[in-house]
Amino acid sequence: MRHYALKKKVLYCGVVIVILIILLHPDRNARRSYSYIAKENILNSLRQEIANNFSTTALADCDYYDVIHDDTTLPLSIAEGDLVENHRIREGGEYAPVECRPRFSTAIIVPYRDTAEQLRGFLVFMHMFLRRQHIHYRIYVVEQVDSRPFNRAKLINIGSLAAMRAGFPCLVLHDVDLLPLKLANIYACTEQPRHMSCSINKYRFVLPYLNLFDGAVSISSKQFKLVNGMSNKYFGWGGDDDDLYTRLEAHCIEMSRFEPSTSQYHMVPHEGQQKRPKKSELLANAKERMSSDGLNSLKYTEVATVLHPLFTHIMVDL
Amino acid sequence: MDILPYGPKLSKKVDMSAVLPFVILPLLLVIATISRSVTIVVMIFIGMGAMYAQSRPRQKNRSQFFYSWTLSSGVCMFLVFELGVLRLLEITQLENLVFLLLLASTCYFFYKMRAVADFELSTGNSKGKEYSPVLTSDSYYCQICQLEVNERFFHSIWWDCCVLRPNYSYFLAGQVFAFATLLYGTNLGLTTVCQPFIFYETILMPEDCTDVYYDFNLAICFVACVYGLGYVLVTTLVLIRQLLIYIPKYSEPKWRKIVNVLTV
Numbered sequence: 001m002r003h004y005a006l007k008k009k010v011l012y013c014g015v016v017i018v019i020l021i022i023l024l025h026p027d028r029n030a031r032r033s034y035s036y037i038a039k040e041n042i043l044n045s046l047r048q049e050i051a052n053n054f055s056t057t058a059l060a061d062c063d064y065y066d067v068i069h070d071d072t073t074l075p076l077s078i079a080e081g082d083l084v085e086n087h088r089i090r091e092g093g094e095y096a097p098v099e100c101r102p103r104f105s106t107a108i109i110v111p112y113r114d115t116a117e118q119l120r121g122f123l124v125f126m127h128m129f130l131r132r133q134h135i136h137y138r139i140y141v142v143e144q145v146d147s148r149p150f151n152r153a154k155l156i157n158i159g160s161l162a163a164m165r166a167g168f169p170c171l172v173l174h175d176v177d178l179l180p181l182k183l184a185n186i187y188a189c190t191e192q193p194r195h196m197s198c199s200i201n202k203y204r205f206v207l208p209y210l211n212l213f214d215g216a217v218s219i220s221s222k223q224f225k226l227v228n229g230m231s232n233k234y235f236g237w238g239g240d241d242d243d244l245y246t247r248l249e250a251h252c253i254e255m256s257r258f259e260p261s262t263s264q265y266h267m268v269p270h271e272g273q274q275k276r277p278k279k280s281e282l283l284a285n286a287k288e289r290m291s292s293d294g295l296n297s298l299k300y301t302e303v304a305t306v307l308h309p310l311f312t313h314i315m316v317d318l
Numbered sequence: 319m320d321i322l323p324y325g326p327k328l329s330k331k332v333d334m335s336a337v338l339p340f341v342i343l344p345l346l347l348v349i350a351t352i353s354r355s356v357t358i359v360v361m362i363f364i365g366m367g368a369m370y371a372q373s374r375p376r377q378k379n380r381s382q383f384f385y386s387w388t389l390s391s392g393v394c395m396f397l398v399f400e401l402g403v404l405r406l407l408e409i410t411q412l413e414n415l416v417f418l419l420l421l422a423s424t425c426y427f428f429y430k431m432r433a434v435a436d437f438e439l440s441t442g443n444s445k446g447k448e449y450s451p452v453l454t455s456d457s458y459y460c461q462i463c464q465l466e467v468n469e470r471f472f473h474s475i476w477w478d479c480c481v482l483r484p485n486y487s488y489f490l491a492g493q494v495f496a497f498a499t500l501l502y503g504t505n506l507g508l509t510t511v512c513q514p515f516i517f518y519e520t521i522l523m524p525e526d527c528t529d530v531y532y533d534f535n536l537a538i539c540f541v542a543c544v545y546g547l548g549y550v551l552v553t554t555l556v557l558i559r560q561l562l563i564y565i566p567k568y569s570e571p572k573w574r575k576i577v578n579v580l581t582v
Contacts, residue, residue: 023418025404029411204509204522208407269513269526 051105052167079121093139093311104188107163111155153230153240214241228294336382351537385478398542427492434485
């Protein structure tokens with residue numbers, strides 16, 4: 001009899017544990033913590049490279065210690081305002097500090113379509129943000145002018161080719177609806193590709209899954225060339241970021257992140273925004289397509305390239 | 319052996335009024351996902367229905383319908399949270415665990431409340447001890463429980479049991495935990511489906527919920543959260559009522575004891 005009661009107890013415990021495991025959803029949990037580069041190691045992990053054809057008259061090197069240890073959160077109202085007077089941003093959206101010699105050159109590549117008001121806010125915010133980081137940068141906006149579904153990855157490929165031709169050693173692939181909130185989130189490349197937007201307000205400041213490589217990403221031009229860029233086949237939303245991650249994984253390139261409080265971003269809401277795009281079936285054979293689909297198979301018609309005061313505008317027909 | 323003795327016969331026995339809420343409520347919630355105005359209409363409809371039921375004389379509300387409604391609400395909201403909200407990959411394991419613990423406590427206290435009431439009903443201990451055999455002006459006879467119920471305590475149609483002195487503390491604890499569970503769950507759900515903002519640098523609060531109706535999954539999570547907020551309102555009212563009326567009365571003798579000790 002006692003034996004029977006014990007059996008029953010064990011059974012109940014088992015049932016409770018199984019229910020708990022099922023309810024805790026080991027497969028679908030977001031994370032608030034992950035491994036990241038500690039603040040004091042950031043400076044050592046950055047690639048100090050400058051664009052080939054960049055020259056400056058400044059003698060002293062810029063110091064980035066203060067930038068990385070700056071805790072200020074930028075107010076979003078910057079995006080609604082205007083640029084400061086005498087901002088010294090050159091035609092094509094290029095800027096470099098004059099008082100010192102920058103140690104990082106970065107091309108910011110923004111795939112874009114239709115949302116003009118959002119782009120304006122983004123450009124003003126980014127220029128105000130990046131000027132304070134004492135880096136040499138240039139903003140490329142790649143616009144898809146045809147009426148096919150939006151192809152984010154292909155636009156990024158086009159923009160990164162243009163940036164590499166201009167000699168930029170570091171690329172930041174950036175969505176137009178993301179605004180960086182922390183000044184310490186330096187827009188330069190680390191040794192490993194870096195997922196910069198891992199704490200977005202829209203996602204409750206959590207990381208939806210560990211291998212997410214979306215939103216704002218920094219990668220050195222060499223590495224981007226090595227993995228053959230991104231896939232050109234993802235029309236419509238979603239999957240292209242996971243595809244890029246697969247490529248990095250296949251080349252044994254790990255990714256890095258900064259700590260959550262540094263990586264905070266604000267996502268500007270806009271109409272018809274998809275929360276979580278569905279996984280594409282293209283992803284299944286991402287590894288096989290890697291060598292034949294990417295920068296080396298890029299075909300498009302360039303409609304125009306215009307140097308605007310705040311950005312280089314590349315208009316393409318895919 | 320006796321779980322399923324005669325399948326067809328058993329289903330005949332099942333009270334229709336006890337099953338109906340499990341059909342009506344999910345249906346209403348799904349209908350409410352159509353658009354913002356439909357959500358508002360459905361919520362007002364449910365609220366008015368609840369108010370009508372509450373305003374009817376107690377003796378008339380004998381059916382199992384209301385208790386089933388409570389259960390159905392709990393099950394629906396729980397399923398939406400576990401299957402809908404978690405699918406959006408924005409809830410951490412810790413948050414889910416805290417939610418489950420709160421929910422488990424709520425269930426435990428309400429289960430205890432009903433179990434104690436059942437026990438009282440069968441043994442009838444409280445009749446002799448706590449209540450006078452004669453109906454005083456303070457008491458009335460509860461038709462459903464077939465017990466004399468003091469004005470301090472009452473019959474709850476939503477739990478289909480009498481809340482008496484022995485199970486009053488379970489009732490109160492259950493309400494407090496239900497309040498916490500609902501508040502926490504709706505906050506998690508709404509901050510997931512909506513654009514959140516940081517409130518006083520610590521708490522995440524929902525801000526902009528305009529684009530939830532584009533996707534069914536987002537819409538059902540949103541609707542369930544709005545429904546949950548309705549429950550938060552109800553539990554708040556119940557708790558305020560307890561604070562104002564029942565707790566002072568219930569704890570009066572204890573207070574008097576303490577005061578007596580102090581004065582001596």
